[in-house]
Amino acid sequence: MSFSAAIERTLFKDKDGGGIVVAVGAHTPIIKHRFLSFLIWQSIQSTFILLLFKTLFLSPFTQKPFIPNFFSLITFLSFHFSLLLFSISIFFLCSPHPLPFASPFEISLSFLRLIFVSGGVGDQNLLRRKVRVSLSFVLFVTACSVVGAVSLTCVCWGCDAYYVNSIGVLGKLGFRGFVIGLLYGLHYVYKQRWVLQFPIIQRPPFFSFKMGLPVAVGQALKFSVIGYLSSGVLAFFLPIEYKGQGSVGNFISEQMSFYIGSFVVILCWELNHHLHQVLHTKRFVFAPPKGSAAAETNPSELLLDTLEESMPKSLLQYLAFLDLCMVCESNVDTWRRAAFFEETGETYKRVIAACLGPLEQFTQKLAEDLQSSSPENSLQLSYQLSSPKERLAVSKLYESFYDSQLCAWCARIVASLTARSRKEDRFGVAQLSGSNAAAISTLLSSLLAVETLLGKKTNIQSANSLMGPAGIRWATVNTGRSESSSGAMIRIRGSPLYAKAYSLADILRTSIYCIVSAFHNEMLNSSNSGLLEKDWIISGKPLYGPRELLVQKLRLFLDFQAS
Structure with a gap:
């Protein structure tokens, strides 16, 4: 059995086409082996951190810190079991790209629609996938809360300050750990830290992990301070039986040991998160x-x-x-x-087709989302003041860029292969298969769609309108911007979506320049002969914009004036 066949036999497919994609791919040999190695290394580093802080920082608060007993073994195993639960939760929550989720209002509305309205199958499947993602967020936050309560109890319970009124202090300690885990889980979900960030430069795992250590320690210090203060404030509202009754010295010892314990737990979480990112994004x-x-x-x-x-x-x-x-x-x-570049050309066509597919899907979806933004609603300057229809349009625009990392890779692959085919393609399969025209047309269409979202002019201009009486090319005022594109630019400027769109536009522009630089002489000859449109643009309807607009944009790249 081949490797790909083994993958398909062990791959669990969601019949609805949804679900958390990493959880679906977790049964493949590659991902499974990486997950097992992640569990092994996280247990090693967590054991080292626990023993280090127990020996150096928590031993002054313990009468007999170096005498092992059965209770120490129980707390040690419970601590690792809680971290195992945290690591498994991260693994099943993570995804290589953001996922659409349902808000509490949408979940409530879905139950009403299920009772009173019979919606389409496609809408129900989409809503079901969003609800499933939202449920995974809730389960992850709940798991973090439980892990926080158990982990902090296991780390701090051996200190002398927690033997005074042990039952009440245990409840207070578990409650404060629960609050810290809850805050950490909410922040983890809200900041989308569950999205795998692939590094630009691939390094060996050891060096990638070492470079992230200062960031993990800084994050742990920040979260431990915030968690310590927040949980301490909420602990004042607990009943009197859950509060310590010891002396002032005992209270200070309790607070110091709790802060050290919270730092140990959050540091283990941060290092587990960083280790998970390093191992699962490795090439x-x-x-x-x-x-x-x-x-x-x-x-x-x-x-x-x-x-x-x-x-x-x-x-x-x-x-x-x-x-x-x-x-x-x-x-x-x-x-x-x-x-x-083998002789038959089938391999090259399969590679180009596999890379153009995500770009075509992205362009079509973005074009549909741009058309759904009506001109009368697109001039809203504030998202809070916009209508529900306008908010839906903005959320769809955000969803269009969920696969921006994949589209960036595809654009770079297509551009690099097309440019290298000029010298490395001995059989001419790139030109004979028509892949060059398909690559240029797809990249231009994607760039035009992204530039429309950014508010750039996309109308067709004649060559005579740009020339002065002395043959000088005059700069023109950008008056051809449509209302919908202008409204889209107003909505996203200053938002994370604008940064993603600008970055992807830059990658697409660089990819086109890569191809144009390699075939500059051939394109100039085709342009002078009037064959540029025939040789480098597909004969059918482009994904976005008319063929004349694509030709005009390509001429700007030939003149190195596209920006």
Whole structure:
């Protein structure tokens, strides 16, 4: 059985096409092995941190810190069991891209629709997926709260300050740990820290983990202070039997040991989060060993099968695109890139088709979302003052850029392969298959759609209108901006969506310049002969904008004036 077949046999597919994609891909061998290694390393680092702080910082608050007993073993195992629950929760919550979720209002409205209105199957499936994601957030926050209560109790319970009125102090300690876990879980979900961030530069896991240590320690210090103050304020409202009755010295000792314990727990959480990011975003080489029989016959089959047959937008597919991007852009695995230009051209067409698919889906969805923004509602300057229809349009625009990382990789892959085909394509499969025109047309359409969202002019201008009487090209005022595009720009300027759109537009623009720079002479000859549209633009209807607009945009790139 091949590797791809084994993946498909062990892959659990959601019949509704939804669900948390990482949880779906968790049964594949690659993700499973990484998860097991993550559990092993997180237990090692958590044991080291616990023993270090117990020995150096918590031992002054304990009468017999170095005498082991059965109770110490129970607290040690309970501490690791709580961290195991936290690590599993992170694994099943994480995703390589943001996921749409349902608000409490939408969840309530869904129950009313289920009772009184019979909606379409597509709407019900979409709402079901959003509710499932929201439920996973609730379960994660609940797990963090429980883990916080158990972990802090296990770390601090051995201190002498918690033997005075042990039952009441235990309740107070568990309550404060519950509050810290609740706050941490809410912050983790709200800031979307569950989204896997793939590093721009791939380093060995040890160095990637080492570089994130200062950030993890700083985050732990900040969260421990906030959690200590917040839980301390809320602890004042507990009944009197859950409060300590000791002396002032005992109270100070209790507060100091609690802060140290909270820092230990949050530091373990932060390091687990960082370790999870490092191990699951590490590059995996989808290729047989160099020198083997499979590497000589068809070294691209494993990568292509993963791209085409794995669950869409899953972590496994993201890792395959990352590997393909590094192969196309770098000169490390040139033998793998040379295999793309094999004589039949089937491998090259499959690679280009796999990369153009996400870009085409992104462009079509963004075009539909831009059209749904009506001109009369698009001039609202405040999101809070906008209508529900306008808020829905804005949320759809946000959802369009959920796969921006994947689209960026695809654009870079297509541009790099197309540019390198000029020198490395010995059989001319890129030109004969028509992939060059498809690549340029898709990239231009995606760029025009993103620029429309950013508020740039997208109307067609004649060449004569730009020329003065002396043949000088005059700058024109941007008066062709439509109301909908202007409204979209007003809505997103200064928001995270604007930064994502601007970044993706820059990547698309750089990708087009990469192709234009490689084929500049050929494109100039085609332009002078009047064949630029025929040679470099698809004959059918583009994904966004008319063909004349794509040709005009391509001419700007030829003149190095597109910005």
